[in-house]
Amino acid sequence: MTSVANIQPEPAPILACTISRDVQNFELLIEDMEQELGENWGDLSFEDALLFLGQPDAATLQFIAVAVDNHDEADLTRISDIIRTAKDRHLRVVLIANQVSPVALHQLLRLGADDFVPYPLPDGALHEAIGRFRKAGTEAPVPATPEAALPEPVQTPAFKAKGDRDGVLLPVHGLAGGVGASTFAANLAWELANADRNNPPRVCLIDLDLQFGSISTYLDLPRREAVFELLQDTEHADSDSFLQAMLTFNDRLHVFTAPADMLPLDLIGPDDVTRILGMAQANFDFVVVDMPKTIVAWTETVLSRAHVYFALMELDLRSAQNVLRLVRALKAESLPYERLRYVLNRAPRFTDLGAKSRVKRMAESLDITIEVQLPDGGSQVTQANDHGLPISETAGKNPLRKEIAKLAKSLFDVNRAAEAAKG
Numbered sequence: 001m002t003s004v005a006n007i008q009p010e011p012a013p014i015l016a017c018t019i020s021r022d023v024q025n026f027e028l029l030i031e032d033m034e035q036e037l038g039e040n041w042g043d044l045s046f047e048d049a050l051l052f053l054g055q056p057d058a059a060t061l062q063f064i065a066v067a068v069d070n071h072d073e074a075d076l077t078r079i080s081d082i083i084r085t086a087k088d089r090h091l092r093v094v095l096i097a098n099q100v101s102p103v104a105l106h107q108l109l110r111l112g113a114d115d116f117v118p119y120p121l122p123d124g125a126l127h128e129a130i131g132r133f134r135k136a137g138t139e140a141p142v143p144a145t146p147e148a149a150l151p152e153p154v155q156t157p158a159f160k161a162k163g164d165r166d167g168v169l170l171p172v173h174g175l176a177g178g179v180g181a182s183t184f185a186a187n188l189a190w191e192l193a194n195a196d197r198n199n200p201p202r203v204c205l206i207d208l209d210l211q212f213g214s215i216s217t218y219l220d221l222p223r224r225e226a227v228f229e230l231l232q233d234t235e236h237a238d239s240d241s242f243l244q245a246m247l248t249f250n251d252r253l254h255v256f257t258a259p260a261d262m263l264p265l266d267l268i269g270p271d272d273v274t275r276i277l278g279m280a281q282a283n284f285d286f287v288v289v290d291m292p293k294t295i296v297a298w299t300e301t302v303l304s305r306a307h308v309y310f311a312l313m314e315l316d317l318r319s320a321q322n323v324l325r326l327v328r329a330l331k332a333e334s335l336p337y338e339r340l341r342y343v344l345n346r347a348p349r350f351t352d353l354g355a356k357s358r359v360k361r362m363a364e365s366l367d368i369t370i371e372v373q374l375p376d377g378g379s380q381v382t383q384a385n386d387h388g389l390p391i392s393e394t395a396g397k398n399p400l401r402k403e404i405a406k407l408a409k410s411l412f413d414v415n416r417a418a419e420a421a422k423g
Contacts, residue, residue, distance in 0.1 A: 013060040015040045016130075019049045019082060020067035020096075021075075026119060029067055029096055032126040046075065049082045053089060063092035063133050065126075067119070068108070070099045074379070077386055080111055087112045092133040096121070103380075103395050107387060155248045159283075161239030165202065167281035168415050171289040171302050172310045175322040180345045181312045182209075183385060184374070185290040186218045187401065190390040191408035192286045193252040201285035201412065204246070206256040206276070208302075209292040210265055213258025220388020221247045223260035231259065234272040242279040254284070265296045273298040277305055285415070295326070300335055308411075309339045310372075314346055315359060323366050340368075347373035372407060375399040 015037055018029060023043045033041050044052055052058055064086050068079060086093050093112065097105055098119035109116060115129040172188070174181030189205040207213035210231075216223050226245040230237050246256050256276075268276075280287040289302060303309055311326070313319035323342070330337035342363075348355030363370045377391065377400030384394045391401040 013040060014042050014057065015060060015062045016064065017042045017044050017049075017052070017061060018065045018067055019044045019046065021046055021069075021072055023067065025069060026067045026096060026098070028121045029065065029119070029126070032121055033065070036127060036130055046072075046078055046082065050085055053082070053085050053091075058089070061091055063094060063114075063130070065094045065096055066108075066113070067096040068098070068100055068104075069119075070101070073101060073104045076104055076107060076383060079108065080387070083108065083111045083113060094126070094129050094133075107383075107394060157243045157246055157248055157254050159202075159243075161243055161279075161283050163239060163282040165281065165283055165285055167204070167284040167287045168307045168411070169277060169281060169287050169289070169302075169305050170308055170310065170411070171291050171306050172312065173291040174293050175311055175313045175326065176316075176318045177293065179312045179314050179319065180374075180381075181293075182207075182214045182218060182290050183381060184310070184312055184343065184345065184404065185288050186215055187390050187392070187404045188408055189255075189286070189288040190249075190253055190392065191405045192288070192412060194392075195408055195412035200252060201415075202254070202283070203252070203286045203288070204254050204256065204280050204284040206280060206287065206289045207258040208273070208289055209258055210263040210267060211258075211292065212262075213290065213292075214385075215255060215290055216257040218385045218388060219249045219253075219255060219390075221249060221255055221257055223257050225260065227257055228259040228261070228263070231263075231268055231272065234268070234275045237275065237279070239279045239283055242276070243283065256280075265292060265294060268298065270298045270301040273301045274305075277302070281305075286411070295329065300333070303330075303335060303339060306339055308341050310343050311340045312343045312345050315344060315348070315355065315362065320362060320366060323368060327366075327368075341372070342368050342370045343372040343374060344370045345374045346376040349375070372403075374403050377401065 016033070018026070018033060018041070020026060020043075023030060066079065066083060072079065083093055092114045094115040094117060095108055095113040096117050096119050105116075115132065117125045117129055170188070172181050172185040186205065189203050193200060193203040195201060205215060207215040224245060224247070230241060230245045242256075246254050248254055277287065277289075291299070291302065311323070313323060327337050344359065348359065350356070359370065359373070377398050380395040380398050381391060381400060384391045387394060391398050392405070395401060
């Protein structure tokens with residue numbers, strides 16, 4: 001017979017976990033967790049959290065407390081992944097924040113944190129949050145639906161195609177890899193869509209980089225099979241099918257994403273592009289096109305129709321060489337190279353006189369005018385892109401965002417003045 005003394009008691013189930021870079025930085029949280037849960041809680045680092053949440057031991061968890069401070073803002077991507085994973089597993093999430101910027105706090109709360117408590121913890125704040133969780137937790141969790149069974153989350157334009165517009169065509173072309181052309185295109189389109197809050201213009205963003213287009217990533221939009229179907233047969237496409245292939249971002253910006261699969265750039269020809277741009281201009285006030293870096297057979301088509309063709313570059317030798325190549329090629333074919341408007345991304349600060357002098361010498365040696373200089377937006381730009389949001393939604397005071405907004409307002413005002421003159 002087995003002695004009662006040898007029977008090991010069942011270990012206490014873990015009902016909650018704190019997740020932080022170092023929980024010792026949140027001593028008050030440790031005290032409150034012990035007071036509320038005794039030994040029925042654990043502590044995880046950011047590195048271990050995702051691994052643990054995927055294990056059977058996590059099945060007893062009722063909630064997690066994600067504790068962050070200002071030193072963790074550079075690690076928001078990983079923290080965001082933890083919150084998303086917890087929500088996918090129907091776990092409640094309370095966010096404990098100590099001296100975190102409003103922008104970072106906003107990003108984390110948008111991911112679905114159920115409650116927020118500032119640190120140092122106010123008396124009874126964690127107790128009240130846990131009480132709300134337990135009250136809400138009396139309902140049985142809804143089982144996850146297989147991903148394949150979920151309908152495609154799409155929101156197409158709500159308006160009908162009337163062909164009553166004459167849109168301004170604004171292509172964006174990166175003259176070298178990594179110069180920020182797609183970021184510029186996505187944010188320019190968004191700022192144009194918000195140029196007039198009372199009477200917003202109708203703005204369309206088209207991603208024609210059929211191989212590496214990233215507009216859908218930067219705006220967190222799915223890539224639809226309808227895009228590929230339309231590109232395959234533009235001859236039989238009409239404005240209604242064009243609008244149905246699009247997606248709407250935040251009820252304002254209408255986006256024609258790149259296809260889901262990597263496709264050859266010659267899948268479409270000049271006639272196809274002419275039809276696509278024609279349908280877009282007939283139904284939108286502004287049409288922003290994110291172009292592939294490669295010059296293709298239909299680049300001439302876009303350039304010839306463009307009102308302004310933005311050519312993005314940086315202050316480096318590769319950009320300078322590519323400007324010379326592009327202008328030489330356009331001149332050789334008698335194409336309207338004068339429509340190019342050169343945009344210098346990551347331009348030097350106005351106090352950096354040496355770099356400003358380099359910009360001037362570069363423009364003179366290339367015989368071009370650099371009409372727009374965009375400042376370096378720093379890590380906030382990368383974070384906005386990774387979160388699928390325009391810069392204005394995550395870092396409204398970012399210097400890059402301010403310059404793009406100024407440019408969009410200028411384009412909007414010029415177009416409105418031109419329409420008023422016609423009327």
